[in-house]
Amino acid sequence: MISRLTGKLVEKIPPQIVIDVGGVGYEVDVSMQTFYSLPALNESVQLYTQLVVREDAHLLFGFATAAERATFRQLVKVSGIGAKTALGILSAMNADELAQAVAEEDIKRLSSAPGIGKKTAERMVLELRGKLVSETVSDGLFAPALLADETDDIVSTLLALGYNEREARAAVKGIAKGTEVGEGVRLALKNLLK
Numbered sequence: 437m438i439s440r441l442t443g444k445l446v447e448k449i450p451p452q453i454v455i456d457v458g459g460v461g462y463e464v465d466v467s468m469q470t471f472y473s474l475p476a477l478n479e480s481v482q483l484y485t486q487l488v489v490r491e492d493a494h495l496l497f498g499f500a501t502a503a504e505r506a507t508f509r510q511l512v513k514v515s516g517i518g519a520k521t522a523l524g525i526l527s528a529m530n531a532d533e534l535a536q537a538v539a540e541e542d543i544k545r546l547s548s549a550p551g552i553g554k555k556t557a558e559r560m561v562l563e564l565r566g567k568l569v570s571e572t573v574s575d576g577l578f579a580p581a582l583l584a585d586e587t588d589d590i591v592s593t594l595l596a597l598g599y600n601e602r603e604a605r606a607a608v609k610g611i612a613k614g615t616e617v618g619e620g621v622r623l624a625l626k627n628l629l630k
Contacts, residue, residue, distance in 0.1 A: 438462075438496060439589070442482040445475060451523065453498070455481060464498035465520075468527035473500045488512075488519045497523060502588035506595055507531040507568055514563045516556050524550040535568040566600040587613070590620040594628075603628060 441464070443457035450471055454461045464483065466474075475481055483498035484505040497519060499505040504526060511522035525534065528549040537545040538561055546557035587608050594604035607624035615623070 438485050438487050440482065440484055441498065442480070445477055445479055445481045448474060448477060451527070455483070455498075462496060464496045465523060466498045467504065467523050469530050470498060470500040470504065470526075495519060499526075501531070502592060503531045506592050507534060509592070509596065510564055510567050511560075514556075514560055516559065517552075521551045525552065531568070538564045538568055566602070567595065568601065587611070587620070589617045590615075590624055593617070593621050594624055599628065 441455050441457055441462055443455040443462075445453060446456045446461060447454035448471070450468065451465050453464050453466055453471070453474065455464060456462075464485065466483070470483070483500065484502050485499070486497045486505055486508060488495045488497065497508065499508060508519075508522050508526060511517050511525060512519055517525075529537065529545075534546075536542075541561050543554060543557045543561065546552060546560055547554050552560070590608050590611070591601075591604045594607060595601065599607070604624070607627040608620070610627070611620050611623050
C-alpha cells in the first residue's frame, strides 16, 4: 500500500495532480479541499494517500490530512458510495463539516453533496455515526487534535479494524511519540483490552 507521497508537484488539473517522486510521476486524484491547499507548481508537497485497486485500474487518491484520508476510508465502506463519490463528498465539505453533519443527522446538508440522494444520506448517518475522524471536533468541543504522523497512522489502523474514533484516540493516549506504527498498534490494542 502507498500510504504517503512526498515530492515535487508537477501538474495541477482538477481533480488530478501529478507528483514527481524520485523521477516517477504519480497521478493522484484529490478532493477540491486538498486541491485548494496545494502549493504552486514545482514546489514540494506531501499527501496522505489511498490506493484503490479495481479490475481495470489502480487509482491513487491523495489527501492533505490524515483525518481527510480516514474519512474517505469510512465513506467508501458505506453501501452505494464508491471512491469517486467519496471524493466528491470531500470536495463539497471538509472532514469536520461531514463529521458534524453526520453527528447532527443533517440529511439536507449531506444530500447536497454530488451524487448523494436522501436515502444515501440517511444510510451515511446510520453507518458513519461515531466513526468519523475530525481534526477539530472532539466530544462536541472545539479543540486542536493535531497528532504526530505515527499517531495518526495508528488511529487510522484502529479505525480500519472497526474501532470508533473515541476508542482509537483513547487507546493511543500514553503511547510515546515516535513509536513505530506496528508497535504502536500492538500497544493500542493492548490498551483496548484492559
